[in-house]
Amino acid sequence: MSKLQINEVGVIIAKLMEHNRQVGEALAALGNSKTNDGLPQPQILVALDQVKRELTAKLQPLTEELIRLGVPLEAAVLRSLATQPEEFFAPRVVRATRCFLKGQVPRERIVREFGEAALVFFNDLTTDPKLNPRPKADEIVLAFKPDFEPLFQQNPSLIPDRRDALLALHKQVQQSKAPGETTRLQKIAFAKLCFVLELLHFYENQNTEVPEALFAQRLPGIVEQIAITGPNDPLDEKMMLEAESLLACILTADYRLSTINNLGKSGGTARTLKFVLRLRADKVPDFDEVVPEFIKHVIPPQKAPPLETLTAVVKLIHPGLQKSVLRSLMTTDRLRKEEAETLGRAIGAQLGVQGLEDPVRTQSALSPEIERQLAWDKVKELITRRVETGVIAAAVRDRLHAKYNSDEVKQSWLTLIEVEPISLIRIFCQIPYLPDGRTDSIARAVMESYVTRLTHEKYAAAYHKVVNSLRNMFKVNPESPTLVNFMALVKWVDLDAANKLSSDIGMAAHV
Secondary structure (H helix, E strand, C coil): CCCCCHHHHHHHHHHHHHHHHHHHHHHHHHCCCCCCCCCCCCHHHHHHHHHHHHHHHHHHHHHHHHHHCCCCCCHHHHHHHHHCHHHHHCHHHHHHHHHHHHCCEEHHHHHHHHCHHHHHHEEECCCECCCECCCCHHHCEEEECCCHHHHHHHCCCCCCCCHHHHHHHHHHHHHHHCCCHHHHHHHHHHHHHHHHHHHHHHHHCCCCCCHHHHHHHHHHHHHHHHHCCCCCCCCCHHHHHHHHHHHCCCCCHHHHHHHHHCCCCCCCHHHHHHHHHHCCCCCCCCHHHHHHHHHHHHCCCCCCCCHHHHHHHHHCCCHHHHHHHHHHHHCCCCCCHHHHHHHHHHHHHHHCCCCCCCHHHHHHCCCHHHHHHHHHHHHHHHHHCCCCHHHHHHHHHHHHHHCCCHHHHHHHHHHHCCCCHHHHHHHHHHCCECCCCCECCCHHHHHHHHHHHHCCHHHHHHHHHHHHHHHHHHHHCCCCHHHHHHHHHHHHHCHHHHHHHHHHHCCCCCC
């Protein structure tokens, strides 16, 4: 059962309980007795039923709001969604909603409400002499002609009894396309309705619906429409609360996190929304990974954003996390040290965050051993996250340049032999080379220390792992760039060690 998704487990448990109830009733009938009132329902099913009731209760207010805002959708169709949510996925409703978003109308509606005579006021956007010469009548999409108003006045005899209704529809369509507050409210209300109906449909059809399609693709786009007014506009806390109230209806934490993590793929305010929603939670398990990415997003390289802008964003974060975020901001390498510290303290002063200690003072209070361990733990974290080898090698070089002594070199070696042998080999190959192509000044001494340790009997276990990895590499491709580069670097610092490795691998000896 542990290999199944949590929603599938709930469905299976429900079926087993139903089977158990039926068996109990059959046995009771055979024994001329009565069954108990029933077993308690699993908590996950209780929560699921409650969420479905809450989602269903949201439908009628949302549909009435859309009608009040004057969207160019049929009121009867909208009201039917409150009692029959599955109708939202029917082809006719899908076409109608798609037309609403594009400022168009389905042909079938025009013919039904105004008759064939009204088609003279529309352009057919579906029929094409070459690509689509004979489309189905109920699939044709129309748009009001650009000169609709003068054309309408020139034909007073057409649809005399429905002229006011056609004018009202034209006004609704034009309003839904024009920029403005009413149009924005229409789109937000429709997005909220889509979120509720999509999620309700998923909960009713969990056996056939693919979760990734909903939580990683459709819902993130809907959340962005609700919470963001423009791609570069500041975040509105009121709209964020609206989005959070809908996200709370996603029962499974993993699905909720998937929805949030897929926000902001286009960058801008949407990406800011992603990080703020992550940091508004009471607990953020991957806090140490989220915060650096957040700071990297809000602070361009070597250019501090306006204080007011950054303060407004940090203010939206959970109050219990603001201090930790500001401390990370004060130590960021995106700005000069003094500038980062000044910016962090200024934001803290405006938000009333106390206890922002000087990072340098805090660091100096640590013992050298603890400080060294913390530094190399960060390198281990990069390795665990499978960051690019060049980035890990650069982190090793930077640390050794900052604190170059025998203890640091030894600790770097102990850190590297804990990883997979192939990772050790690749990092070793990257250490000498700086981004500009030059050789690092301390590379030879560091690598000579590594090779000496590698071939020492004290590290025999690490040596055998590296040899086995190199031997497999040699069998697959004797000209492997990684293998050739590694052996060349070993020969560069210690010819005897290179010959020993070559012999154990099965390669020709170096001369």
